[in-house]
Amino acid sequence: MSEENNKKPTRREFIHIATTAVGAVGAGCIALPLVTQMNPDASVKALAKVEVDISKIEKGNEVTIMWRGKPIFIRRRTDEEVQKAREVKIEDLKDPQKDQERVKKGKDEWLVMVGVCTHLGCVPLKQQGEFGGWFCPCHGSHYDISGRIRKGPAPVNMEVPNYEFVSDTKILIG
Amino acid sequence: MSETNYKPTSSFGKWFDERLPLLTLFNGHLMQYPTPKNLNYWWTFGGILTFCLMTQIITGIVLAMHYTAHADMAFSSVEHIMRDVNYGWLIRYIHANGASMFFLAVYIHIFRALFYGSYKSPREVIWILGIFIYILMMAAAFMGYVLPWGQMSFWGATVITNLFSAIPLVGESITQWLWGGYSVDNPTLTRFFSLHYLIPFLILGLVVLHIWALHVPGNNNPVGIDLKKDGSDTVPFHPYIVIKDLFALVIFMIIFAGFVFYAPNVLGHSDNYIPADPLITPAHIVPEWYLLPFYAILRSVPDKLGGVILMFSAILILAALPWLDTSKVRSAVFRPIYKQFFWILVLDVLILGYIGAMPAEGAYVAIGRVATVYYFAHFLIIMPVLGFVEKTKPVPLSIADPIISGSGNLAAAKKDKNLN
Numbered sequence: 149m150s151e152e153n154n155k156k157p158t159r160r161e162f163i164h165i166a167t168t169a170v171g172a173v174g175a176g177c178i179a180l181p182l183v184t185q186m187n188p189d190a191s192v193k194a195l196a197k198v199e200v201d202i203s204k205i206e207k208g209n210e211v212t213i214m215w216r217g218k219p220i221f222i223r224r225r226t227d228e229e230v231q232k233a234r235e236v237k238i239e240d241l242k243d244p245q246k247d248q249e250r251v252k253k254g255k256d257e258w259l260v261m262v263g264v265c266t267h268l269g270c271v272p273l274k275q276q277g278e279f280g281g282w283f284c285p286c287h288g289s290h291y292d293i294s295g296r297i298r299k300g301p302a303p304v305n306m307e308v309p310n311y312e313f314v315s316d317t318k319i320l321i322g
Numbered sequence: 323m324s325e326t327n328y329k330p331t332s333s334f335g336k337w338f339d340e341r342l343p344l345l346t347l348f349n350g351h352l353m354q355y356p357t358p359k360n361l362n363y364w365w366t367f368g369g370i371l372t373f374c375l376m377t378q379i380i381t382g383i384v385l386a387m388h389y390t391a392h393a394d395m396a397f398s399s400v401e402h403i404m405r406d407v408n409y410g411w412l413i414r415y416i417h418a419n420g421a422s423m424f425f426l427a428v429y430i431h432i433f434r435a436l437f438y439g440s441y442k443s444p445r446e447v448i449w450i451l452g453i454f455i456y457i458l459m460m461a462a463a464f465m466g467y468v469l470p471w472g473q474m475s476f477w478g479a480t481v482i483t484n485l486f487s488a489i490p491l492v493g494e495s496i497t498q499w500l501w502g503g504y505s506v507d508n509p510t511l512t513r514f515f516s517l518h519y520l521i522p523f524l525i526l527g528l529v530v531l532h533i534w535a536l537h538v539p540g541n542n543n544p545v546g547i548d549l550k551k552d553g554s555d556t557v558p559f560h561p562y563i564v565i566k567d568l569f570a571l572v573i574f575m576i577i578f579a580g581f582v583f584y585a586p587n588v589l590g591h592s593d594n595y596i597p598a599d600p601l602i603t604p605a606h607i608v609p610e611w612y613l614l615p616f617y618a619i620l621r622s623v624p625d626k627l628g629g630v631i632l633m634f635s636a637i638l639i640l641a642a643l644p645w646l647d648t649s650k651v652r653s654a655v656f657r658p659i660y661k662q663f664f665w666i667l668v669l670d671v672l673i674l675g676y677i678g679a680m681p682a683e684g685a686y687v688a689i690g691r692v693a694t695v696y697y698f699a700h701f702l703i704i705m706p707v708l709g710f711v712e713k714t715k716p717v718p719l720s721i722a723d724p725i726i727s728g729s730g731n732l733a734a735a736k737k738d739k740n741l742n
Contacts, residue, residue: 183499186513192503212601216504219601267626269484269505270477270603285605286481287621288682303488303626 192216197322199314202258210274212263215321219263219271220309221282222319225293230256232280233294243304247294250308260311260319261295267302282306328354351537356556357563358543360721364438365541366570367431368533373571374424375529379522381417389469391515393508396471397597415586421463422589423578425612428456432640437664439652440542446644448535453641455528460613462521465514467610472594477607479506479514485620488630505600546653547717555721606681614678615671619697621682622690632694639701646701648709656715660708667700 157165198215202222205211210223225233233247251259263282265272270286277283277290279298284291289300296305311321328349330339339345388407390399403410432452435441441449468479483500487493502509540549540556549555557563581589589611593604609617619636623629639646654661670693677690 186499186502186509188498188501188503189509192507192509196504214600217507217600218505264505267484268481269487270481270607271601285603286477286607301621301624301626301629 197320199318199320201318203317207257213321215262215309220321221259221261221263221274221295221306223259223274225257225259227257229280229293233292236292236294236296240298242297245294245296245305250294250296250305252313255313258319259293259295260308260321262307262309264306265289265302266297266304266306267300272306351533351559352564353558353560355537355559356540356549356553357559358541358549358555358721359557359562360543360545360555361541361563361566362544363566363570364430364434364544366567367427367434369567370427370571370574371424371431372529373574374420374427375522375525377420378417378424379526381413381420382519382522384413385417386519389515391469391512393471393511393598396469396511400470412582415582419578419581419586419589421466422581422610422612423574424459425463427574428459429612432456433668435542436643436667437654437661438542438544439546439647439649439654441644442647442652443644444539445536445542448532449644450641451528451532451535453637455525455532457637458521458525458528462518462525463610463612465518465521467594468511468514469518470594471511471598473596473598473602473604474591474594474607476506476598476600477603478609479510481607482609483510485630485633488627490627507600542652543721544653544655545718545721546651546655547720550720550722608679611675611679614676615674616678618674618678618690619694621678622687622694636697639698643701643705647705648707649712649714650709651714651717653717656717657708657712658715659712663700663704663708667697670696670700 196216198213200213200220200222202211202224205222205224207224208226208229210221212219212221214220230247236247238244238246248256250261251257263271265284265286267284267287267289270284272282272284272289272291274282277299279290279292281293281295281298282291283289284300284302287301289302290298291302291306292298294305295308297303309321311319314320328346330336330345335345385403388399388403388410390396400414403414405411407413435449435452464478464482468475483497483506486500487497489496498504500510501507502513543549591608608614616633616636620629620633623632649657649660651657654664673689673693674697677686677693680686682690
């Protein structure tokens with residue numbers, strides 16, 4: 149008789165398991181909104197695009213604008229700087245990437261990137277460090293004139309955001 | 323211990339206690355509770371820490387009545403507390419310095435446990451609960467430091483939340499989830515405020531468990547031996563320990579008041595009196611002093627993920643200590659070699675703290691690396707090996723015995739130990 153009981157679950161066991169399962173699904177359903185409420189909300193996402201007039205930036209100069217609460221470096225590089233960025237041997241790089249991949253085609257002088265150190269998020273200082281680019285004062289990461297990591301704890305190059313030239317003097321970031 | 327024949331004296335007390343034995347509970351755990359009679363002043367920090375927690379909760383509740391958790395208003399609201407609110411300056415300085423005093427006391431409390439082997443069997447659970455409390459304390463302190471929304475608040479929050487971006491694949495999603503945006507901003511501030519209010523009550527709950535777990539085996543003591551069952555080694559908690567704790571607390575409060583009234587900003591950073599600016603990173607970001615040793619460990623590794631893993635390991639390794647320490651003897655009093663390594667560890671942590679405050683360059687990096695390696699070697703190599711190679715001194719049979727019968731018993735104790 150006990151053998152029979154083992155094989156066939158009783159009504160009570162079935163109800164027990166079914167109730168627990170429904171309870172677990174319910175708990176999961178209510179956990180989801182409680183967790184996702186912390187993700188970027190609609191008002192934050194709404195500010196995710198910004199248009200910048202770059203006509204006033206001279207060669208060798210740089211401006212910093214805000215995008216998504218982060219600084220964006222827009223640098224109009226001199227020809228020497230572009231040349232210097234392209235002379236670097238790709239195998240010397242920690243995060244190998246050609247300078248050409250970091251700029252828009254035909255707009256080689258314009259370097260647009262998120263001015264945030266990829267280590268722990270500080271804002272690197274311009275025209276400093278051992279590679280003539282940027283230097284992060286927090287934990288000593290050196291970036292070159294293409295914003296590529298050359299020395300220090302940062303794992304990857306400074307991020308190039310999605311952007312496009314809407315005209316010769318305007319870019320749209322985001 | 324609470325099984326003594328306690329009866330409330332008043333008739334209302336009897337009536338109430340029969341329905342909810344709260345008085346019996348207090349009597350058993352705060353009055354009759356038998357404590358080793360040889361406890362020294364290093365044992366007073368448990369009481370001091372309870373005082374610190376209550377101080378932070380009470381001043382914190384008051385500050386929350388005047389503070390505004392919004393990126394545009396937080397900084398001004400803190401200045402409003404300092405200048406306009408009646409005694410606001412006093413309450414805020416108590417709260418800000420109270421955090422430092424809390425950590426000062428907890429570090430003494432932790433090192434006391436390390437010296438006297440209080441983490442060892444049968445007190446592992448007390449120890450691990452203590453580590454949870456310590457981790458929550460660090461979380462609360464970090465989030466609290468963000469609330470004034472000064473430069474150090476903002477950039478400290480940026481650096482610490484970016485630690486999570488080191489996690490492979492999901493790192494970026496996790497940091498955006500923590501921030502509620504693409505960088506530290508208003509959503510980050512409001513959730514930190516909410517959690518900063520919550521965590522002290524979680525700590526309070528853990529403190530209750532910590533004390534409950536403590537009252538099962540009873541206190542460790544400077545000699546580190548188990549107490550005799552007949553009660554000759556113990557005194558009741560009240561009045562003996564209560565008065566001793568209160569005396570130590572008064573001394574502690576004098577030092578606390580010294581900071582609050584004479585040097586309220588000496589433990590803070592002047593950059594935090596500059597409003598947060600997401601475009602300018604201060605030249606030299608440092609965490610509060612009590613987190614510096616871990617910051618030094620983080621920076622001593624040239625790899626992002628490696629540094630983060632090592633920093634968290636430095637805290638979590640403490641949880642494994644009851645099993646890494648292989649010595650049968652608890653107290654360092656009877657462990658001549660461990661006693662020396664203990665003080666080297668203290669020195670090592672102080673060096674790490676110093677390195678954490680210095681810029682990450684030149685000799686500081688090298689010293690930081692050596693100190694980091696030593697920190698881990700202490701727990702992973704020295705502690706396990708020492709238990710086997712160290713020749714410990716003879717341990718007395720009881721707290722009462724060596725005092726009453728002189729040295730004769732020490733020989734017996736040694737013999738007894740050798741038999742084991």
